[in-house]
Amino acid sequence: MTGNQMSGTAPGGLEMHAYDVVVIGAGGAGLRAAIAAHDAGARTAIVCKSLLGKAHTVMAEGGIAAAMGNRWPEDNWEVHFRDTMRGGKMLNNWRMAQLHAQEAPERVQELEDWGALFDRTEDGLISQRDFGGHRYARLAHVGDRTGLEMIRTLQQRAVALGIDVFMECTVTELFKTDGAISGAFAYWRETGRFVVFEAPSVVLATGGIGKSFKVTSNSWEYTGDGHALALRAGASLINMEFVQFHPTGMVWPPSVKGLLVTESVRGDGGILRNSEGKRFMFDYIPEFFKAETADNEEEADRWYDDKKNNRRPPELLPRDEVARAINSEIKAGRGSPHGGIYLDIASRRSPEFIRKRLPSMYHQFKELADVDITAEPMEIGPTCHYVMGGVEVDADTELSGVTGLYAVGECSGGMHGSNRLGGNSLSDLLVFGRRAGEAAAAYAAGLGSHPSVAPEDLTTAQAAxxxxxxxxxxxxxxxxxxxxxxxxxxxxxxxxxxxxxxxxxxxxxxxxxxxxxxxxxxxxxxxxxxxxxxxxxxxxxxxxxxxxxxxxxxxxxxxxxxxxxxxxxxxxxxxNLVLTLNSSGEGVDIAEKPLPVMPDELQTYFQEA
CATH class of the missing domain: 1.20.58.100 (Fumarate reductase/succinate dehydrogenase flavoprotein-like, C-terminal domain)
Known part of the structure; x- marks a missing residue:
């Protein structure tokens, strides 16, 4: 027992803990939500399936998208908002995209205040790099280890604040009393013993669903726990048809097939070639992007030097476009020997540049595939990476349709529409993690007394x-x-x-x-x-x-x-398509729901050329 919680034993010997807010998941979203809830005065716990610090957030290596204007002073939240909506093909929840673009710079600065060590510009500002779908270079980064630095910083702060952490503890059910959340049922992975968390506020931050696919960049924890917990508690899911296949995952050797190759490689100058040596992405430029994209390789090379007219190389189209192009080349028989295509930065950048900017990728290929990316191209192919769909939530508070249940990060839906831009995931975690933590704490504080879990619900959860x-x-x-x-x-x-x-x-x-x-x-x-x-x-x-x-x-x-x-x-x-648990509790029903209507003042941003 600590000063942050109340512990005890339930009838039958169950381990019991009581909190105001329980956060399920210890990635960027979960840690940021827990910090916010703690700072708001709530007794807070983090429950994570794996070890603290091993969250999948560390795989988001390229950077945190935020319109800070450190490299391009013209950049602002309005442009970031427009890029995000266009990247999501206008299916995004406009309010979430607006809040995200407006608040991301402050959240990045906050990370630095807490000790994050970002790469710097020549003027000493936080450096920002290019990524697909972003008009300006706006990804704050730490080499190609940005997610790791984010986790390190947030984890260090959570531990310093004294937030209780239950590691290697898996939640299997959520409890409700009188229609509102009252707690969660879990078990210790080491011993198999059951543990109960009584809390009026639960924040789901469990990540994605990638382990349902054979080839994925996701680690073993990503089994859709938060999505399913929310469904069984009575919440709804949206946008579940939209699964992002990251264009670049390792294809060889088989033991690492699907392992992520960060978009930073292309952001720092890497190009895509097929087995014939052709830089094929020029054949797949959509009409929508032609005005802002170089129309030949000579122009694309010049873009790297002076960004003339803000032209962009075709390798930095949104991820869905690039993944489909790679898939088409492979299906047409122009793939590499191991069923991928080639990502080449060796012919574009010096070995010193590559080792400095992409240290993780250099070591990853050297150690796992015996490939020196400073001297030869990488074999890559699409890999299941991210699900845009998740729990339907209120944009401002991240509250689901169930009182006391909140969702953030990859297990929430709406922010990214039909396709997520690279870099938006990390800023999404920070912006909405903070908002969910504050809302969950405020709800718990406003209750006269906390609901108790019914004994029969404990018996049912144990039996299941x-x-x-x-x-x-x-x-x-x-x-x-x-x-x-x-x-x-x-x-x-x-x-x-x-x-x-x-x-x-x-x-x-x-x-x-x-x-x-x-x-x-x-x-x-x-x-x-x-x-x-x-x-x-x-x-x-x-x-x-x-x-x-x-x-x-x-x-x-x-x-x-x-x-x-x-x-x-x-x-x-x-x-949107909305999914809910059906009456049998073993399947789902589907229904259509109109998108929220964007205000006129925001619609003007899409009337420009």
Whole structure:
């Protein structure tokens, strides 16, 4: 017991803790939310599935997007807002995009005040680099280790503030009392013992869904826990059809296939070539971007020197455009020996420049693939990286449709629309993490008394967690996961069609039936098979959301491409698809919902050339 919490033991020997705010997840969003809640006076805890400091935020290496104007004084929040909306193909929640663009510079400065060590300009300001889809160089960065520096800084501050952290502790259920959040049920991964957190405010910051796909940059924790917890608690999800396949992941050796290759390589001058040596991205420039993009390689080279007329190389188109172009080249037979294409910075930059600006990438390829990126190109290909969809929340407070339940970061939806611009993820974590923490603390403080978890709910949660031990001779959870990942990869990947999406839904239903009869051996201590059995419940539910929404949206937009509906539809550009848990509690229902209407004064930003 510490001064920040109240602890005890429930009937049956359950470990109990009471807080005002419980944050589930210890990435950038979770840490920033916890700091904000603590600073607002709330008794706050962080519950994380893995070790503190191992969050997937560290994989966001390129930088934090914020219109600070350190390299381009013309940059401002209005331009950043417009870039974000255009990158999301106008399906973003306009209010979230506005708040994000307005508040990101202050959040970056705040990080520096807390000890983050950013790279500097010649004048000593925080350096900012180019990234795809951003009109100006606006990504504050620390080499190619920005996410790591963010986590280090936020983690250090959270620990210094004395915020309680429950590491290697997985939440399996949320509790409600009289329709409002009352706590969460979890277990210690080491011992398998159960633990209960009573709290009127819960902030979901659990990250994404990438482990439902075979080839992904995501680590093992990304099994859609927050998405599924929210659904089962009664919240809704939006934009789940939009999955971002990062253009550049490692393709060789097989042991690291999908591992992220940061966009910083292209931001610092790297170019894409096919097996014929052709710089093919000039063949894929959309009409929308031609006015701001160099029209030949000579002009693109000059862009790196003087940014004449603010022209941009085609490698820095938004991620969805680049990923589709790479996919097309590979399918046309112009791929590399291991099924990718080539990313070349060695012919464009000196070895000294590469080792200084891209130290992580240099070591990653040298150690894992025996490739010296200062002397030879990298083999890369698209990898499942990020889901734009998540819990539907209020833009200002991040409150879901369930009283007391908030969501931030990758498990929330709306901010990025149909496609996220690189660098916007880290500033998203900071801006909305702070807002969610403050709102969650304010709600808890306004209650006369905290709700208690009903004893019968504890019994139900325990029974559900132990169910995989009840059957003998059932299927191995690893077999189901492997088949699910292959199905999602083959049928719900970069290029989709109605027949394959319908087939994927049939297969997911079959996986759900198989999962009812899975079994795990051994005891609760150190049992990864049991952990996966519990994760599968979330993965199957979230995979159904993705496939069902992708089948319903009969157009191509952002991270969702249908070859049977290749055009972007004005009608579909006015609405979101909303998913809720169905009456059986084992599947999802889908409905259409109009987009929030953008105010006239913001719409004027899109009337310019």
């Amino acid at each position: 967690a132990l169910a995989p031990f009840d059957s003998e001779g059932g299927e191995n959870p690893y077999s189901i996961q492997q088949d699910l990942q292959q199905s999602m990869n083959d049928l719900v990947g970069i290029i989709r069609n109605g027949h394959e999406l319908a087939q994927s839904l049939e297969e997911i239903e079959a996986f759900k039936e198989r999962a009812k009869h899975l079994s795990v051996e051994g005891h609760r201590q150190y049992n990864p098979g049991w952990h996966l059995a519990l994760d599968l419940r979330n993965m199957l539910l979230v995979s159904e959301c993705i496939a069902k929404a992708a089948l319903a949206r009969e157009e191509s937009r952002g991270g969702h491409t249908r070859d049977d509906f290749p055009k972007t539809s004005p009608e579909w550009g006015t609405k």
